[in-house]
Amino acid sequence: MRYRILGVTQVEGEDGTVVPVPGPRLRALLTALALRPGRVTTPGTLIAEVWTDDPPDDAPAALQALVGRLRRTLGKDAVASAPGGYRLTATEHDVDLHVFEDLVHRGTAALARGDAATAAQVLDEALALWRGPALADLPDRTAAARPDALHLEATRARVDADLRLGRAHTAVPRLRELTAAHPYDEPLHALLIRALRDTGRTADALAAYEATRRALADGLGTDPGPELRALHADLLAAPETHAPPEPPGRPRPPARSGNLRPRLTSFVGREPELDAIRSEVHRARLVTLTGPGGSGKTRLAEEAAAGLPQAWLVELAPLDRPEAVPGAVVSALGLRETVLLTTELTAPQDDPLALLVEYCAPRSELLILDNCEHLIEAAAALAETLLTHCPGLTILATSREPLGVPGESVRPVEPLVPDQARRLFEERASAVRPDADTVLRDRAAVEEICRRLDGLPLA
Known part of the structure; x- marks a missing residue:
């Protein structure tokens, strides 16, 4: 029997x-x-x-x-x-x-x-x-x-x-089911990432890694193990290695290296804050500078990002509709021109969020989302989506309140201390008044002006 x-x-x-x-x-x-x-x-x-x-x-x-x-x-x-x-x-x-x-x-x-x-x-x-x-x-x-x-x-x-037999395409659907059933099984997730990589879907592979990292962190309080980390490093180091060959004559998108504006004035004070923000950006993937209007959040963010090759400033202040936020990021990154000039991006042009995920997933870049406070929910939703699907992306936001996204590091921007405020007043006054030296001799008056303006740089 x-x-x-x-x-x-x-x-x-x-x-x-x-x-x-x-x-x-x-x-x-x-x-x-x-x-x-x-x-x-x-x-x-x-x-x-x-x-x-x-x-x-x-x-x-x-x-x-x-x-x-x-x-x-x-x-x-x-x-x-x-x-x-x-x-x-x-x-x-x-x-x-x-x-x-x-x-x-x-x-x-x-x-x-x-x-x-x-x-x-x-x-x-x-x-x-x-x-x-x-x-x-x-x-x-x-x-x-x-x-x-x-x-x-x-x-x-x-x-x-x-x-190993070159059948990655048939393995992906089965692995999707298995990883959903076993969310903490790292070897299964590693197989899914390998399968996506081997089918040329580098962005999806990176997104799968990030989803696994978050599941492990939220569910178990642990980080991915050595195998997953090695796969992630391989994807970030050479994503093109596993991509299918491009068709002959296919145009490449123009190389771009950020859109930060040249500073027209000197940066005064806040040296300790600047060092702390730069350090935080290397540790956390979302850093939000909070403070009242005119406290210098935007300038501090730009100064912290100065020198980075892939830093992009997205100005949200002119927007009045939440649904316009993803499109503003698309425009800041120059993706509308990229889609028109090349066939690199396959996401629908009428879906700016999909376009952003496809573009950012295989890249390591810094986005500065500036003035989020009047569109806080839309900015938070965009940040969480991009950070989930784009593991090489870091976001530096400025807002009068935190975004409330998991993993966010909040750094309040305080008013300038009296000495910093006086130095800033003197530099700006000297730039616009030929007789500034005479005026600035009345140090008590300068200090009183700075005090009444609460040490706010814009004021």
Whole structure:
């Protein structure tokens, strides 16, 4: 006979016909015996596995009666009595669980040797045995943990074999399902990222990494492991390595290196704040400078980004509609011109958010979202979407209030201290008044003006 316990317990006769095993208790007893084919199992163990925490009053007698029923169902020689308990008269080759374990070990060993074709064949044979959930008739699911883990290992290995055989396109949909079912399984997520990379979908691979990073951080409070981090570094370092070749004659978008305006005036004071913001931008992916109007948030943000090759200023102050925010970023990045001049971007031109995700996902850039306060919800939604899908992107925002996005680092911009305010007043006065030296001799008056203006640079 053949015993199937990778699912609801079944028995097949020598001719392949199914032998009915009626009743959950009877199937539980057969499952417990089939876990140990050819070996004696004590009555205590069988009682615990069949009835768990609710055994009958005379459990040994109830077990003996159940064994009698099983013998009448399968044949009197199917279950043997032995000193110390009962034994299923079968070998491991007669039980699908043990055959499955052997096939999985052989398949994973072939994969480790680099023989992906053999691994795929053997693992297909193993997975065909799975009718899951394993040991479905045992009331206690503890014993099912090992076969369940082995099934997941076999599934991973089978997908890995597909990737090595150049079948990444067929693997992606299955991996999407698997990673959704196992959100914290890093090896599965690594396989999905590899599959997306191997199909030339670098942006999607980066987005998958970022989604995994956030899931691990939010759900477990941990960072991705070495394999995921190595994949991420590979994608950022050379995303073009895995992209499909471009058609001949395809135009490349013009090289752009940010849009920060040249400063027309000197930057006075705030040296400690400047150093702190630059340091924070390297640690956090969203930094928001908050403070009242005229406190110098925009200038401080621009100064902190000065010298960075890919820093883009997006001015939100002129906007009066929340839905215009993504389009303003598209315009600041010059993407409308890129779409018109080239075929690099495939996202619909009427979907600015999709265009931004496609463009920014494989790049490392800094966006300055300036004056977010009157469109705070739209700015926050845009920032969260871009940071989720574009792992190389950093956002430096200015606003009178925080955006409220997870992971945001908020840095209040305080008024200038008296000495800084006086220096700024003197420099600006000297730029517009030829006789400024005479005026500035009245230091007490200058200090009083700065005090009455609350140390606000714009004032």
